[in-house]
Amino acid sequence: MTDGLTPTQVAAYLEASCAQIESELNALGNDGAWHPAPGEWCANEVVGHLVEAEKRGFAGRIRHFLTEDHPNTHAWNQNEVEKQRGDCARLTSSLWMEFMGARHASVELVRSLSEADLARSGTHPKVGELFVRDLIHEWIHHDRNHIKQLLAIAQERVWPHMGNAQGFKGE
Numbered sequence: 001m002t003d004g005l006t007p008t009q010v011a012a013y014l015e016a017s018c019a020q021i022e023s024e025l026n027a028l029g030n031d032g033a034w035h036p037a038p039g040e041w042c043a044n045e046v047v048g049h050l051v052e053a054e055k056r057g058f059a060g061r062i063r064h065f066l067t068e069d070h071p072n073t074h075a076w077n078q079n080e081v082e083k084q085r086g087d088c089a090r091l092t093s094s095l096w097m098e099f100m101g102a103r104h105a106s107v108e109l110v111r112s113l114s115e116a117d118l119a120r121s122g123t124h125p126k127v128g129e130l131f132v133r134d135l136i137h138e139w140i141h142h143d144r145n146h147i148k149q150l151l152a153i154a155q156e157r158v159w160p161h162m163g164n165a166q167g168f169k170g171e
Contacts, residue, residue, distance in 0.1 A: 004133060006119075007013075008111060010110050011107045011111045014106060015107055017144070017147065022096065025092055025150075028092070028157070031157060032047075032095070033092075041149070043092065044095055045056070046149050047087065047092070048087030048090075049078060051081060051098050051102055053080070053142060054099070056133055058106065058139045058142075059109055062109060062132050062136075063109070065122045065130075065132055066132070070121075073126075074105050074124055074126075074132070074150065075126055088155040110162070117132055119131060119132070
């Protein structure tokens, strides 16, 4: 088993996520509100979720753990929050700016974490005790899951226009 990542390494991953997300959003252009299927999130909604996860699930929880001794933290209904945000109807560039503002502050937070900070924790109602160390690693995993979702949206967007090249699926 390898050692965990340092806050500096985690910050680099968080910044790399930004570059990947920005590239996909730029490529989608005006198609940020395009849905791959009924009930599935569009790219705008994915980015809106990343904003909320930044505020509520990662940086928000870390700040909470740093200011209180072993606090209880709360779960949140991602789909309900997305409905309230209405990101599908927003300009993709506006969502990108909101995400970048939150992410910039988060990268600075992560870079500032000491070894003692990494050992602080709180309790989540679903998963139990969470350490700051756990959250910063899960943050990278979470980002990559949603980057894969953005890539899948682009694949679904072009699929109907591939004609006979659809026969190459899997190659």
